[in-house]
Amino acid sequence: MTLGILGTKLGMTQVFDDGGMAIPVTVIAAGPCTVTHLKTLRSHGYTAVQVGYMSAGKHTLNKSLCGHLLSVGCELLRHLQEYRVQSLDGFSVGSVLSVRSFTPGSRVSVRGITAGKGFSGTVKRHGFTRGPMTHGSKNHREPGSIGQGTTPGRVYPGKRMAGRLGGQHRTVKNLMIMRVDEEHNLLLLKGAVPGKTGNLLNITTC
Numbered sequence: 001m002t003l004g005i006l007g008t009k010l011g012m013t014q015v016f017d018d019g020g021m022a023i024p025v026t027v028i029a030a031g032p033c034t035v036t037h038l039k040t041l042r043s044h045g046y047t048a049v050q051v052g053y054m055s056a057g058k059h060t061l062n063k064s065l066c067g068h069l070l071s072v073g074c075e076l077l078r079h080l081q082e083y084r085v086q087s088l089d090g091f092s093v094g095s096v097l098s099v100r101s102f103t104p105g106s107r108v109s110v111r112g113i114t115a116g117k118g119f120s121g122t123v124k125r126h127g128f129t130r131g132p133m134t135h136g137s138k139n140h141r142e143p144g145s146i147g148q149g150t151t152p153g154r155v156y157p158g159k160r161m162a163g164r165l166g167g168q169h170r171t172v173k174n175l176m177i178m179r180v181d182e183e184h185n186l187l188l189l190k191g192a193v194p195g196k197t198g199n200l201l202n203i204t205t206c
Helices: 063-071 122-126
Strands: 004-016 022-030 034-039 050-054 077-084 107-113 118-120 163-165 171-179 186-190 199-204
Touching: 004 050, 004 077, 004 186, 022 034, 022 171, 022 199, 063 107, 077 199, 122 163
Parallel strands: none
Antiparallel strands: 004 022, 004 199, 022 186, 034 050, 050 077, 107 171, 107 199, 118 163, 171 186
16 A cells, blocks of 8 residues: 655646536646665664655766665666555565555645745735835834843844745645546645645655
């Protein structure tokens, strides 16, 4: 049983259910992923399956990763991911995991990196209310007060201020699988997932 698979976000579209309702879905090119390593309880202290995704050239990987993949007879793969399992039955090095293991109606969690928006102010980053726009006001989008003077005489840690927005790992849970296209290795998930088009996604069963 496949507990997870790597994929690439292709974009969003919509599908219609049996009642004629339009449902927004995200199209993901999931897999195929090659099993590159099996970890056992005796050798590593836990049981897990390591899979690789997306072919890569030799110049894009370091020597240790190239040696690891070539030693087990696998092609060079850009991304590696590990999934813990209860048993290694049905898994072998070199076997391929695909969308065939997923069924419409089941739910998955998707982890990815959100779109980076650069250095942003408090209005965009935290949803602060803007200041007055007229009557001589000059603090249209200023953050306002960030603390007191003598006491405490400092800015408290965690104070919401301007800074980098996006570009962080985020997980969206319990997304329903609407359709599975085995011919083209596509998963259609209800709703949105983190990241821009072309981002790497980690899809795991709930």
